[in-house]
Amino acid sequence: MTAIHVVGRSNRHLYGDALEQWFRLRHAVFVGERGWTALARPDGRDIDSYDDEHAIYLLAIDAGRVVGGQRLYPTLRPHMISEVFPHLVARDIPAGPTVFEWTRYFVVKERRMGRTDCRLLAALQAFCLEEGITHVTAVVEMWWLPRWQQAGFRAKPLGLPQPVEGQPTVAALIEISEESRSAALRVGGLRPSSLVRHGTGSPQEADHAAA
Amino acid sequence: MTGRGFDHADEAFAFIEKLDAIADSEGVVDAMASSLARFGFENFIITGLPHPRERFEYVVVLRSWPEGWFEIYAREDYVRVDPVIRLCRNTVQPFEWTEAPYDAEQEPRAAEVMRRAADFRMARGFCLPIHGLQGYEACLSMSGIDLDLTARTKPALHLMAMYAFERARQILQPGGLPRSAGLTPRERETLTWAALGKSAADTGEILGITERTVTAHVASACQKLGAANKTQAVARAVQHRLIAI
Numbered sequence: 298m299t300a301i302h303v304v305g306r307s308n309r310h311l312y313g314d315a316l317e318q319w320f321r322l323r324h325a326v327f328v329g330e331r332g333w334t335a336l337a338r339p340d341g342r343d344i345d346s347y348d349d350e351h352a353i354y355l356l357a358i359d360a361g362r363v364v365g366g367q368r369l370y371p372t373l374r375p376h377m378i379s380e381v382f383p384h385l386v387a388r389d390i391p392a393g394p395t396v397f398e399w400t401r402y403f404v405v406k407e408r409r410m411g412r413t414d415c416r417l418l419a420a421l422q423a424f425c426l427e428e429g430i431t432h433v434t435a436v437v438e439m440w441w442l443p444r445w446q447q448a449g450f451r452a453k454p455l456g457l458p459q460p461v462e463g464q465p466t467v468a469a470l471i472e473i474s475e476e477s478r479s480a481a482l483r484v485g486g487l488r489p490s491s492l493v494r495h496g497t498g499s500p501q502e503a504d505h506a507a508a
Numbered sequence: 509m510t511g512r513g514f515d516h517a518d519e520a521f522a523f524i525e526k527l528d529a530i531a532d533s534e535g536v537v538d539a540m541a542s543s544l545a546r547f548g549f550e551n552f553i554i555t556g557l558p559h560p561r562e563r564f565e566y567v568v569v570l571r572s573w574p575e576g577w578f579e580i581y582a583r584e585d586y587v588r589v590d591p592v593i594r595l596c597r598n599t600v601q602p603f604e605w606t607e608a609p610y611d612a613e614q615e616p617r618a619a620e621v622m623r624r625a626a627d628f629r630m631a632r633g634f635c636l637p638i639h640g641l642q643g644y645e646a647c648l649s650m651s652g653i654d655l656d657l658t659a660r661t662k663p664a665l666h667l668m669a670m671y672a673f674e675r676a677r678q679i680l681q682p683g684g685l686p687r688s689a690g691l692t693p694r695e696r697e698t699l700t701w702a703a704l705g706k707s708a709a710d711t712g713e714i715l716g717i718t719e720r721t722v723t724a725h726v727a728s729a730c731q732k733l734g735a736a737n738k739t740q741a742v743a744r745a746v747q748h749r750l751i752a753i
Contacts, residue, residue, distance in 0.1 A: 409752045411641040440600035446674045447640040457663040
């Protein structure tokens with residue numbers, strides 16, 4: 298049974314093996330499959346400067362095996378949109394204590410039939426609702442947008458699409474809501490299930506006061 | 509084609525904002541007609557891509573097409589031979605109609621549909637394929653004669669088409685449930701494992717259900733896909749992107 302685990306600075310020591318799998322899978326997916334050659338590393342692990350103590354991972358784990366995941370990062374700190382993709386945003390870059398950047402989303406190849414996607418998307422909404430995060434920003438290939446939308450996500454474009462690594466790509470602002478969470482569960486035919494928070498105490502994992 | 513006196517980016521953002529307040533499909537058609545006209549488009553359609561046993565008319569979401577052309581297209585079942593539709597199944601990127609390949613000699617019906625479309629002022633076109641979750645497939649295709657369709661305007665049109673599609677989908681399928689030939693998530697899962705070479709017994713073990721239940725799911729999927737056996741069902745499910753492997 299797949300569950301979504303919250304991994305942050307307070308409990309990452311409990312997830313050494315899962316994080317190792319996650320970094321390797323990221324390399325396989327983003328460099329190997331999608332051809333983001335700028336991320337290629339000889340050790341076969343995709344780790345960038347946003348994989349620091351401020352990152353929060355929501356990992357889909359099934360019997361010890363990572364089958365998908367996503368990363369959240371505070372927008373009060375330099376983040377990918379502000380540092381790497383500012384040209385994708387036509388007006389102001391959304392930032393604030395309740396706005397997080399959502400990156401490195403993927404599902405492993407053999408689970409790409411929708412349910413694991415819906416589980417991860419619902420978990421993103423659930424985590425943000427629990428942590429008081431109102432919006433997430435993301436950079437996404439255009440062909441992905443309808444998948445989010447179909448899962449009930451409300452995403453506003455922040456600029457016109459532009460090619461990134463040869464793919465039309467857009468920056469978007471996504472609203473967090475209970476409706477989006479339940480829509481993702483409904484589309485995936487999933488029952489609501491709690492996020493797993495081993496060794497994190499309570500919510501407030503997100504680093505709102507980062508500066 | 510420069511200097512038509514409007515900013516395509518502003519037009520796109522204004523259009524997307526306007527869509528939010530629209531509550532019915534006629535409203536979406538009107539908003540699309542007026543915004544797309546600024547780029548020279550006269551006709552457009554939003555449609556799901558029909559499965560082998562589905563009729564085109566039943567999967568059309570909304571349209572502003574010349575009436576005569578819609579009748580001919582449906583009657584002739586052109587959707588089975590239309591090179592634009594074929595390319596939609598095979599790419600996630602928007603494309604101009606001229607980029608949809610066909611062999612005029614080997615595929616006279618493909619040549620025919622393109623030629624007859626031009627008789628209805630649908631000489632040039634731009635098409636956005638949509639590939640959603642769980643095999644959902646659709647497209648938004650727009651056309652006209654004198655188009656402002658350049659590397660500069662295409663990103664704006666791409667974004668507008670994506671959001672027009674989404675608004676129409678929300679209005680017409682408020683439950684947000686994908687169309688997937690009526691296959692259930694379990695039916696798709698069992699076909700996916702079959703496509704990956706797993707036996708019914710293996711699949712049962714993976715999914716934590718009995719082999720008999722797996723066989724029942726596959727049989728039901730065969731029936732829905734009009735397939736004679738598991739192999740044909742897998743082939744059709746892959747062909748129509750109901751499953752991804």
